[in-house]
Amino acid sequence: MDTTILSFLETYFEVDKIPSSALQPLLNHISVIEKNKGTLLIKQGYRHSYSYFILQGLARVFYQKGDSEINFWFGLENEPLGSMDTLKGNASKVSIELLEPCRLIQFNIASLQKELKDDPVTITLLRTVMEEYAIFLEERLFGLQGLSANERYKYLLQTEPSIFQRVSSTYIASYLGMSRETLSRLRSKSVL
Secondary structure, eight states: OOHHHHHHHHHHHOGGGSOHHHHHHHHTTEEEEEEOTTOEEEOTTSBOOEEEEEEEOOEEEEEEETTEEEEEEEEOTTOEEOOHHHHHTSBOSSEEEESSOEEEEEEEHHHHHHHSTTOHHHHHHHHHHHHHHHHHHHHHHHHHTTOOHHHHHHHHHHHOTTHHHHSOHHHHHHHHTSOHHHHHHHHHHSOO
């Protein structure tokens, strides 16, 4: 059994309470992968079979609106990465691109749902993945709703300061819903 996957499962899913014989079928659908910077994990408008958890690296989640790319959020270490549409078997509303080389835990959601749909361990895993992802997105959305440009900038600076060293100003400005010039002005007024 891969120690990285076992450690991950122990941290998030209390697998110590599950017999190892019950875990084995689940492990056939989970793997650790490494992908290069620039890899498009999920493409908007297409169905995908996988969801991820970032062990190392950084990704951006974005969608195309007309001629513009709108950055929806950034995925950092120890965060889920995917699309709720993937969990439901629908075409994704977002694309996910790796901004750094990444080491990921990959869940084959499609095969898990198909082959192990009545397995209690799988049901618990899928429910937990969906709950964690929903809570994660809710926290991100509530953190930015109703804030001014300056407040959104300060919120990101307080909650994820490493973003400013790891992500281009263009992507950050899009995420915050402002122009690069406005972001530049805000950054010049504060000390990072």
